[in-house]
Amino acid sequence: MQRSFIREILEAISPQTLSLAGGLPDESLFPLQALSHCAQKVLSQPHSLQYSISQGLPVLREKIAQHYSELGFPTNVDEILITTGAQQALDLLSKALASSGLIVESPAYLGAIGAFKSNQIPLVEIEMEEDGIELESLRAKLPKHRLAYLMSDFQNPTSRRYSLSKRQEIARLIESSEAILIEDGAYNELYFKERFPSISSLIPHRSFHVGTFSKILSPSLRVGFIRASKENLAKILPYKESMDLHTSGITQGIVNAFWEEYDFKAHKEKIRHAYALKAKALAQALQTHCPSFSFKEPEGGMFIYGSFAKGVDARALAFDSLKQGAVFVPGGEFYLQRRQSPEARLNFTHLDPRSLDLGVQIIAQTLRAQTKQ
Amino acid sequence: MQRSFIREILEAISPQTLSLAGGLPDESLFPLQALSHCAQKVLSQPHSLQYSISQGLPVLREKIAQHYSELGFPTNVDEILITTGAQQALDLLSKALASSGLIVESPAYLGAIGAFKSNQIPLVEIEMEEDGIELESLRAKLPKHRLAYLMSDFQNPTSRRYSLSKRQEIARLIESSEAILIEDGAYNELYFKERFPSISSLIPHRSFHVGTFSKILSPSLRVGFIRASKENLAKILPYKESMDLHTSGITQGIVNAFWEEYDFKAHKEKIRHAYALKAKALAQALQTHCPSFSFKEPEGGMFIYGSFAKGVDARALAFDSLKQGAVFVPGGEFYLQRRQSPEARLNFTHLDPRSLDLGVQIIAQTLRAQTKQ
Structure with missing residues (x-):
């Protein structure tokens, strides 16, 4: 490689x-001082240093689920899986859903390409337009490949954002072809004016939405997450376990404490x-x-x-x-x-x-x- | 799965x-208070919160290399790769070295079996005896499979330790068949009386030795490591990058600070x-x-x-x-x-x-x- x-x-x-x-x-x-305070809080509890469960700390999953719900994307604690950064989420999803082929944007995020290639997934490129991936090719290729990886908000590398109408059309296409969407929301909190709804929120049972604290708190935490139906999460959870047992309880705890004690918004x-x-x-x-x-x-x-x-x-x-x-x-x-x-x-x-x-x-x-x- | x-x-x-x-x-x-102090030290430096390099923090790799060297297994900083716990090391090694088959002990560590299965590696069992894996079967199967996963110290689940003579014989077998050894040293610091040399130290160019801080500091850190020749590490490093970019800089920093400021021995x-x-x-x-x-x-x-x-x-x-x-x-x-x-x-x-x-x-x-x- x-x-x-x-x-x-x-x-x-x-x-x-x-x-x-x-x-x-x-x-x-x-927020150095705040995170240092949070670390002290976490490290005052012996159980924070112990092995913990593969799906992630329930208190943190609770907060992430609540955040999705507040955005109009009803989500509960069982629909969140914590990962070691968004990068692991992509590795995990490609590994667990290994398919006859995965559709990617062209150009696309290199880290995702790396994760897909390391799992030997055949990749199919579709051109990025100003308002998102080119629809006619997507319509033609989805039925066969059934898995598409899209970054709808400020795509890396193009910085482009999918238009609202394209989001709706893609949701319809995914649903009608019985495909699965992997939506990478790594940059979705970094909007300068307004926020758009995720494509995943339109097709909650046919999507995995990936998020991370790397861009809004610290990449060194390596805390990311996946939002999917409980049924879909059950398909990928055993893989997470075999990848690193669970994400660091210390860094998960720090994120959780920050969210509890400071004004994250x-x-x-x-x-x-x-x-x-x-x-x-x-x-x-x-x-x-x-x-x-x-x-x-x-x-x-x-x-x-x-x-x-x-x-x-x-x-x-x-x-x-x-x-x-x-x-x-x-x-x-x-x-x-x-x-x-x-x-x-x-x-x-x-x-x-x-x-x-x-x-x-x-x-x-x-x-x-x-x-x- | x-x-x-x-x-x-x-x-x-x-x-x-x-x-x-x-x-x-x-x-x-x-050591709660010590680790809390270490976390404060780490979180006083903005660069600790930034993305860092995939191979792991040089200061920590330096210390791990030094530790191997002190055990009579000469090692330098380029021969260490930090992983997100020993579990990720096993996932990484099986993914990167994916082979026609991997020899495992019977019974064997479940987490390893899980990692190997999730990478769809065909597994070949060889019986564990009181003093380690059964040699005649190993001799017969190594030339074909070329990759063996062994836990030489206080094997999980049997708690058995490989005898010195069996270690030497296995090293000879690996070398002569041009096979590769994955040696899991997760428990090697937990000896009650004396320490035995690892099999890897006898065949430094044909081995990956896996270690972890989970058993001797805290599993919640998710900090493990692999010791291998620079040439062998180069084969697996791109996979580490695609798995989670790098292990948390915060938890790596905490281990490093603990090693610097406290008496780890x-x-x-x-x-x-x-x-x-x-x-x-x-x-x-x-x-x-x-x-x-x-x-x-x-x-x-x-x-x-x-x-x-x-x-x-x-x-x-x-x-x-x-x-x-x-x-x-x-x-x-x-x-x-x-x-x-x-x-x-x-x-x-x-x-x-x-x-x-x-x-x-x-x-x-x-x-x-x-x-x-």
Whole structure:
């Protein structure tokens, strides 16, 4: 198996590199003191350190279920399974539902592709449009493949959001073809203006909805979750057990204590506000220093996705920029068959606005130097 | 996939049940205050909450490598991979090394069997003898299957330890057949008198040695590790990445801080001493209340394994005892084909000596009631 460009680059870049490559949250937004207090609370109870049940801490599952219900997606504690990050949820689902083939977006999230490939699932690509996956191909391919992996909110890498009408149409297609939807909601809390209902909420018995605390609390917790009918969860639970017995009770406990003792809603508001400003800053930097880069301002998430002028090899540009001290991920990496492409994904959450501007300047200079050759 | 008896029972028993079933550490030995202090230290640094590298925190890998080296098994930081508990190590190894078949002990650790089955690896059983797996069968089957999973120290479920001569002979067999050894050292720190060298240390380039902090610090951390040559680790690392990106940086940081700031050797000594006393207490209770149960006193680990009189169905006894308030795991559960058997595995680490005695009394009474029928 090949390693992903992103993981390789995360390990290769120096602390001085201005990285617009990863999908790292802003470290200044981690609620350090609160989490430290929560850890003390958890670690005052011996049973927190003991083995616990594979489905996850009931108190935390309760809260996640309540959160879904408040969003108009009625859910109870038996319909939640805690996973070791959303990444494990994807590994688990592909392993347990191993099928004749799984439909993925093109381009798609590399971590998901990695999980599916490591389970040797045959993958079928369908093109991403501005408002979500292309419907005609989905209609044609669903009956045969029966399993589709979609990221409806601020898709990684394109940052696009599925339109309401496309969500409804996809729900109808899934239902009528008796297929199963794996909906990745990793970024669904990071909307800048309004929230859209998940596709899963329209087809609760034919869907697995994946969520995580990585983007809104801390990725280091490795706490994610799956929402599905009790019957569907029963199919995947034995696999979770064989993967790591259960997710860390300490980090689950920390999330639970944070939710009990602090204002999680206000915390999420704060992150959304900060990220909206950072998205603006990156957009501004791109328009100023690199006007040939075409993109649409995102409505949420962590990335700006767009394209340099036709003919630019974004992969070569990324490596050359890295030597100059700034890096991003070339869009060609996000296709099943890696390709030469002028597309690029730039992260705006990790750096401060000044560094974002500086990073874009370096990339733009490198591009100009390449063009002159 | 079927769920394991142990996980089912862990979820089914009431807080009042005297459970000799699980493999739970003694909660009174968890160093709560120390770990709380460590968590505060970790959570004072923003980067502890960020995504980190898939192979694991270098500072922790350094310490684990040093520990192997001190045991006479020279190891460097590149030869350690951190996993989400030893369970993930087994899932990872079976997934990445998926072979024409994997040799397992009979009876064997249920969690390993679960991981191998979930990856659809064909399994080949070889009988466990008093001093380790039966050699003639191993010699015959290794060339074809090339992958063997062995637990050389205080094997779960039998509590047996491989003799020194058998370790050497197995190392020779592995080497000459160009096979690969997966050695599970989950219990290797829990020796009551002396420590034996691992089989892996005799064949460092043909082995993956699995360890964990679950038995000597806290299972809730979900921090385990694999020791292998850099070349062999390179084969499995991309799979680790696709399984959960990386193990929680918070719980890895807690283990690292504990190792830095406290006397880990003294802590392990304390656990070994306490468990040796508990093993004695359970052995005493069995000899007193249930003399028909034959067993050998273990030299380490967490279990006493033995056999009721011929004809006793230990599974029926376990379920009947559960109704009376005490439970253990019937030995028949640990075979690839679950069988009716008079064997039983009894845990001595979780309960205090008085409760161990009471639990055995209940089991003995239930046995007598069954025999009378």
